[in-house]
Amino acid sequence: MSAIQTIVIIGSGNVAFHLGKAFKQAGLDVWGIYSRTYANAKILAQQLDTKSYVTIDAIPKDADAYLLAVSDSALVQVIPQLLQFEGILMHTSGSVGLDIYPTHLKNTAVFYPLQTFSKAKELDYLQIPILIESKDSIVLYELQNLGNKISNTVRRINSEQRKKIHLAAVFASNFSTYMYQIADVLVKEDDIDFNLLKPLLKETVAKLDKLSPMEAQTGPAVRNDEKTMQKHMAMLENHAVYKNLYQMISDQIKNKKN
C-alpha cells in the first residue's frame, strides 16, 4: 500500500465540507463527492472544485481512501455497498466503533476529527486533533501520515476511548453552547448586547491553559454565596427549566461531587 494521495468523500455535511477543504489545502487529490442527495453532492463538489457522483456505482473503486462523513444511521446503510472498494474505508464518527465494518475486511478505519464544524465558520485545520483507529498496522501507518498532512495532532486511540471523548465533547462543547443560548435569552430580555459577554467566554476557556477545570471554577456556587444564588433563582421564576438547571448545577458545584 502506498501513501494516500487520492480520496473520495461520501457525504456532504459539515465534516465532509471541512475535511474536504483540509485535504485540498494539503495538496491531496479529492476525486469527487457522493451524497444520497445528489444536489448536495453537487454543491460541495463545486465548492471543492471536484466531481460529483450520481450513484454509488459511479464512484471509482480504486481511490486510495474513502472518507465516510455521513450520519451514524447512514453509515450502516452505505458501508455494505462499499465492500468491493480497494482503498481504505474511514468513517468520521465519534460514537461508532470499528465493529460497524465486516470483521474480515482489513482496509477499515476511523478518522475522527475532534472539533465542532459549521460551514459558515472557517477553521485552522492544523489545530484539530485527528483521532485514528484501525486493526491493521499498515492502514494505521497510512492514516497517521494522512493525518499529519492536515493536523499538528494525530493520536491513535481505541473505540472505547473515542466514544468516551465524544461523550465528553458533548458536555464540554454542545452543552456549553446551550449555556450560551440561555445567557443570550436572558440578556436580550433587558436589551443587553450579548457581545459584552464574549471576553468573559474567551477567558473562561483560556484559563484552562493554566488551571484544571476544577481550579478554574468561579461564581456564587463554588464560594457558597447562598444569597446571590437565592436572588438568581428568584430572577428565573419565569424560566422553569433554567431555574431547575441553575439549582442542579449549583448543587453539584457546591458539593464538588464529581
Add this chain to the structure above:
Amino acid sequence: MSAIQTIVIIGSGNVAFHLGKAFKQAGLDVWGIYSRTYANAKILAQQLDTKSYVTIDAIPKDADAYLLAVSDSALVQVIPQLLQFEGILMHTSGSVGLDIYPTHLKNTAVFYPLQTFSKAKELDYLQIPILIESKDSIVLYELQNLGNKISNTVRRINSEQRKKIHLAAVFASNFSTYMYQIADVLVKEDDIDFNLLKPLLKETVAKLDKLSPMEAQTGPAVRNDEKTMQKHMAMLENHAVYKNLYQMISDQIKNKKN
C-alpha cells in the same frame, strides 16, 4: 471633582488583585489596601508595591476613590464605616444594586468588571468590559474616564441590567466551566488527555464571533440523533447526576424551547 488619580482598595481577593494591578499599570496611584484579614491585605500590598492598613480608621479619608472589592455580605458591613469618606465609593458586585448605599450620599457607584478572575491567570485588562452605574452624573463621568484608562469597553448600565448580565454570566461562564469539569472526569476514566479537548473548546467560543449561540449549536441533540443519545445515556449509568443533566439539556436543545 477632579479626575480620579488616587485609589484605596478595600478587599484582597481576585477582583482586588486584578483591578489593583490594572490601576497600577494605567499609572493610577493605589494608596493602599485594607482587608478584614490584615495578613491578606499585607500580601496584596506587597504584590502591588503599596501600603496596607490595619484598621478602617487607618485608611486615609481623602483618596479620590475607594474600590470595594469584597463579597456581597461584607459590603453590607463595610459601607456604613465609610460614610465619612470624601472620595467615590464604588463596589464591584454584579448582583448588588446602588440601593446598598444610603440614598442621601452622592459619591456612590458601581464599577463592575465583567470577567472571571483567578489570581494564577494573567489577563489583558483592556479586553474586560467595565460596567458602571451612579445616580450622580459627575461621578458617572469620572468613572467613565477611570474605566477608559484600563479598558477598551466601558458601558453605563442600570442595576437591573447588571444583575441580569451577572446571572447570564453564571450560565455562560461558571456553568460552562462545570461542563468542562464533567468532561475532565469522563476522559480521565479512560486515560485520555484533557488537552485533546482544548482546540474544540476554543473553537466552541470562537464560533460566536460569526454565529449566534443558537446557530452555533451542534451535537446529537440538535440533529435529533436518538441512537447516539441513547448510547451516551447508557455510558452514564454510573454517573446519575451527569445522566440527568444530559437528558435535561438534550431535551431542551431538541425542543429549542428557550
